[in-house]
Amino acid sequence: MKSKKLKSALSFLLCIVFFSTNVQAELSQDQLTAKNKGIELYNQFKAISATPQLKIAADAGDHEAQYYLGEAIRKNKKYMTPEALSAYEASALQGNIYSMIRLAGEKNDLCVAMGNCPKGRKEPGEWGRVAIDTAGVEAAKGSAEAMYLMFIVTGDDKWLEKSAEKGYAFAQYFLGVSYREGRGFFLLPSSRAEVVERLMKSSAEGGYPQGMLEYGAILAEKKDLQGFRFWNEKAAETGYATAIFGYGSNIGKESSEFGYTYDPIKSYALLHLLLELDGGGGMPDYVNYVLPNISDKMSPEQIEKAKKVSKEWKDSHPPLSFFPDKL
Structure with a gap:
């Protein structure tokens, strides 16, 4: 019986490898x-607006667009709809591991509960095995x-550590946060703090915005305010909304505890730009609380x-994003 299941899994995996290498969509410019x-739009928490745009590329066969389409529909509806499921399955059949992981976690599908899924439809457990094989x-x-995905599907910390050692900036950030919150064993508290700092520094240098903010915060605790300012500005330049809000708010203060130079025009420009993020996350509420204190001291000119x-910044920098975890 085990041999039969193994053969089935291997055949399915070979099928996925075939699809992913031979049916990769080539998108037109549009x-x-x-x-x-x-x-x-999805990264700005605007799942409803993102859906028709993603559908264009998903219908053309792009596996990444199919994954994000599934995410947008699922998050908007707050449950796994047949349309979302179809998008994940189309993506997974092209080898997209993120979609496999989503399908592996879908235990509440009615046909799974009833044990009467259509012939050829893979159940969550099978998708989980294929995700492990493909990621492996x-x-x-x-x-x-x-x-990192092997860590997600197996729960084995060694994969998270390997991913961080190999230079995956998100894994470095994730592992750093985990260690800071008590994961792992360290003989001395100072040793834990040193490893967390090293991981956040690597994540920041690897370009992950949340890693930049975390590393900046560590430097601030060590009274390195120049380093704090540097990494906060770098994070803002990636389009990370949280960093832009913090940076913009700080340079709008006439006296900043972090040593920022007062620049009300740039402060207003950055905060005003964030008003576009009206899809979720509450950013306009934060901006509207801070912005009047800055604008009250400015002339109409x-x-x-x-x-x-504000427009110049938008045109010369990456799009605004909350950088949500892809999973």
Whole structure:
């Protein structure tokens, strides 16, 4: 019986490898633009607006767009709809491990509960096995991201550590937070703090915005305010909404405890830009609480100039994003 199941799993895995290497969608420029816009909107917590854009690329066969389409529909509806399930399955059949993981976790599907899924439909347990096999193959090739996904599907900490050691910036951040919250064993508290700092520094240098803010906070605790300012500004330049809010708020203070130079025009410009994030996350509420304190000290001419600076920033920097965890 075990042999039969193993053969079935191997055959299915080979089928996925075939699809992922031979049926990779080539998007037109319009389809690629729609995909990128859809992901941008999704990362701004605008799942409803993202859905039609993602659908354009998903219908063209792009597995990443199919995954994000499934995410957008599921999060908007707050449950796994047949349309979301279909998007995940189309993506998973092209080898997308994120979609496999989503399908592996879908235990509440009615056909699974009733034990009467259509012939050929894979149940969550089978998708879980395929996710492990597929991620394992990629991890063996040296993919640090696949090593992180092996941690997700197996729960084995060694994969998270390997991913961080291999340089996956998100894994470095995740492991650093985990250690800070008590994961792992360290003989001395100072040893734990040193490892957390090293991981956050690596994550920041690897380009992960939340890692930049965490490392900046560590430097602030050590009274390195120049380092704190540097990493907060770097994080803001990635488009990370939280960092832009913090940076913009700080330079709008006439006396900053972190040593920022007072710049009300740039402060207004950055905070005004965040008002676009009206899909979720409550950012406009935060901005509208802070912005009047800054604008009250500005002339109408300064405010007009700030609005132009806001547009210039938007045109010259990556799109605004909350950088939600992909899983």
